Amino acid sequence: MGTQAYVEFYYNDEGLLVSCARMDEDVEYLSPHDTRRLLRLVDKYEYDSVNLRHNSIKLKNDESEIVLSDLRNFMKSGEISLLPNTLPKIKKEIADYNRRIAANKKHQNIQLGRRRVIAGSAALLTVFMLAVGAHHFGKDVALDEPSTVVVTNEPKYEPNISIEEFVADAENNAIESEPVTPVAPVVKNPVYIDFSFTNDLEKKNHAYDNFHDIVYEEATRYGISPNLIMAMLTQETGGYLDNLMQIQFYSWEDMHLRIYNFETNSYDHFVLTDNPANYAGTEYTTISRRQLLDPRTNIKIACAIFRITAENMDYHILASLQCYNFGVNNMGEVLNLTASETHKTVEEILADQSDASFIDYTSVIDSGDKNYIKNVLSYIDSNGEALTLKHLNEDGEIVTEEVTVYAKNQVKTLD
Amino acid sequence: MLDIFDFISDNKKYTYIDTIQYNDKNYVAYMDDDNVYISEYTMDKDGFILDDISDELYEILIREMKL
Numbered sequence: 001m002g003t004q005a006y007v008e009f010y011y012n013d014e015g016l017l018v019s020c021a022r023m024d025e026d027v028e029y030l031s032p033h034d035t036r037r038l039l040r041l042v043d044k045y046e047y048d049s050v051n052l053r054h055n056s057i058k059l060k061n062d063e064s065e066i067v068l069s070d071l072r073n074f075m076k077s078g079e080i081s082l083l084p085n086t087l088p089k090i091k092k093e094i095a096d097y098n099r100r101i102a103a104n105k106k107h108q109n110i111q112l113g114r115r116r117v118i119a120g121s122a123a124l125l126t127v128f129m130l131a132v133g134a135h136h137f138g139k140d141v142a143l144d145e146p147s148t149v150v151v152t153n154e155p156k157y158e159p160n161i162s163i164e165e166f167v168a169d170a171e172n173n174a175i176e177s178e179p180v181t182p183v184a185p186v187v188k189n190p191v192y193i194d195f196s197f198t199n200d201l202e203k204k205n206h207a208y209d210n211f212h213d214i215v216y217e218e219a220t221r222y223g224i225s226p227n228l229i230m231a232m233l234t235q236e237t238g239g240y241l242d243n244l245m246q247i248q249f250y251s252w253e254d255m256h257l258r259i260y261n262f263e264t265n266s267y268d269h270f271v272l273t274d275n276p277a278n279y280a281g282t283e284y285t286t287i288s289r290r291q292l293l294d295p296r297t298n299i300k301i302a303c304a305i306f307r308i309t310a311e312n313m314d315y316h317i318l319a320s321l322q323c324y325n326f327g328v329n330n331m332g333e334v335l336n337l338t339a340s341e342t343h344k345t346v347e348e349i350l351a352d353q354s355d356a357s358f359i360d361y362t363s364v365i366d367s368g369d370k371n372y373i374k375n376v377l378s379y380i381d382s383n384g385e386a387l388t389l390k391h392l393n394e395d396g397e398i399v400t401e402e403v404t405v406y407a408k409n410q411v412k413t414l415d
Numbered sequence: 416m417l418d419i420f421d422f423i424s425d426n427k428k429y430t431y432i433d434t435i436q437y438n439d440k441n442y443v444a445y446m447d448d449d450n451v452y453i454s455e456y457t458m459d460k461d462g463f464i465l466d467d468i469s470d471e472l473y474e475i476l477i478r479e480m481k482l
Contacts, residue, residue, distance in 0.1 A: 091433075094420070094431075094433075095433035098430060098432040098446075099481065099482060101446070102444075102446050102451050105446055105448075105450055105451050106450045106451070107450070107451050107482065108450055109452075109453070109470045109473035109474075110450060110452065112424075112454070112467060113467065114464065114467070115424050115425050115464070115465050116424065116463065116464055116465070117422050117456075117463040117464075117465060
């Protein structure tokens with residue numbers, strides 16, 4: 001990634017804002033007190049890019065990458081107001097994000113009458129406060145000027161200490177309150193894979209800007225973390241081709257695709273077919289070759305196919321990912337070889353979400369993409385990103401599988 | 416849409432888009448499943464109040480907010 005400091009702000013189990021700073025191979029966890037001080041320091045820097053991703057904000061410049069995780073809690077707590085210098089850029093990013101969604105809606109001045117916004121929308125109050133606070137700093141907007149970026153009149157404050165120096169000296173800075181034992185984020189099933197983050201930001205942003213909303217809705221509906229499907233879509237086509245997820249119609253033709261819908265708590269049924277009349281009166285929604293090219297349908301069917309591969313891979317997330325590309329039979333061959341070479345059973349490998357040893361044995365298959373997992377992961381947003389997959393256990397209860405993926409060459413093992 | 420930008424008014428859910436200050440008044444753009452709305456907003460101790468605007472002002476602010 002070319003960054004020197006990577007800092008993530010997040011909320012611990014007690015609801016306190018804490019942080020984790022990674023610089024080269026060193027990792028430091030800061031207390032809530034030092035975290036708030038670091039947040040104020042972070043606000044003093046200029047950022048080349050501000051990106052809204054799922055439930056987080058990412059700020060980047062040449063020397064650092066700052067992630068505000070759990071944006072919902074940031075806004076609910078009001079702690080985002082600790083970033084008055086950066087707030088206008090965050091507000092613009094939020095506006096741009098929502099503006100893209102609004103582009104396809106009607107624009108009619110429907111009169112709704114005087115009404116109140118419920119004060120319980122704590123996050124929204126913070127969003128409105130962003131506007132009030134930003135306008136307090138800014139100048140009035142005239143018709144002939146860009147209107148939604150507020151320019152601060154306050155002088156820029158140059159930080160006199162780097163993030164590295166602050167973190168190294170953090171304990172000495174904690175003089176105003178009792179130090180609180182820092183709590184590391186709960187990381188489930190960490191796995192370290194030898195991959196690199198993509199430099200093709202144009203492709204990544206194109207896919208995200210055009211299809212993130214659909215991916216978010218469909219993936220969430222079918223119990224797959226949206227970041228995984230988004231990374232797969234980016235790898236498959238970058239959103240530049242009609243068949244977004246590169247689904248092979250003939251491979252799945254007339255096969256019954258049954259997928260659990262976690263919103264309706266029932267199963268959806270699909271079938272790709274050239275003969276829809278064969279399914280008249282059945283519970284199956286038929287999908288033609290042409291319909292498969294519709295973005296939402298394509299992503300929906302991709303989710304269905306991913307879930308079917310996951311059922312065959314005992315819901316091992318990374319194995320399911322490779323299986324999506326290889327197919328069940330080929331992936332079975334890979335797993336059998338892996339089991340033989342590592343002296344484990346296939347069941348043992350698939351029972352451990354952090355066991356990705358099969359990646360070393362994908363070359364046994366001649367077709368498909370042997371590096372599919374690494375290629376997809378190159379498009380995830382941040383190091384230490386969690387991928388999740390829900391399914392029903394034997395008792396009909398919802399179980400969430402999770403794996404946390406790290407790029408092996410970017411971070412020291414977190415023990 | 417991310418639900419962190421949602422709010423409730425008159426028992427209906429809307430999603431915040433952006434705000435703008437124009438002629439010393441504050442306006443907010445928001446949307447539901449079908450339409451984009453713009454209202455003047457004011458704050459009191461209990462939260463926010465939204466008021467309708469004229470069609471002419473709506474068109475001006477739609478343009479200014481690049482909606």
